[in-house]
Amino acid sequence: MPQFVIERNMPGVGKSSAADMQQASRASCNVLRELGPDVQWVHSYVTDDKIYCVYRAPDEELIREHAQKTGLPADSIAQVRRIIDPTTAD
Template sequence: MPVFMIERRYADDLELTADDADGVNRINSDESVQWLYSFLSADKRKTYCLYEAPSAEAIRRAAARAGLPADVIVEMTGTLRPDGSLTPM
């Protein structure tokens, strides 16, 4: 399954409860999208999220349903390690 990095920008500080995350995960499941993990910026106004999904459009649909921004969606093709090795996704 393709892997995507999503940049989300929020107008206010992000406050996410376990119930909120559960709701996002249920919507994602409906769209065949899996949230792997996210990084939160120090000001709590941006996240960088890693997802598995059949397409960027599936991520956009899930984000719209969950009321979340999906400002930038980029498909990842591999990981680059500090030793210079490249591993395909």
């Protein structure tokens, strides 16, 4: 299944409490259950002012629907074309 990176501009998000992150995660998971198994949240990276999420979905539209239903921004969605790491150099 295609994998996507979603950039969410959320000023100050890095200062959110653990409880806030838990609440946001629960809301996201509830919508994922509603949308069914075709969209999967892999993980997210929280920085000072943005969250970068990795999702699997058949297309970008399903990711946009998830963002709309959760009320989270999806400022940029890019399909992953290839994954590289230090072993790629070998």
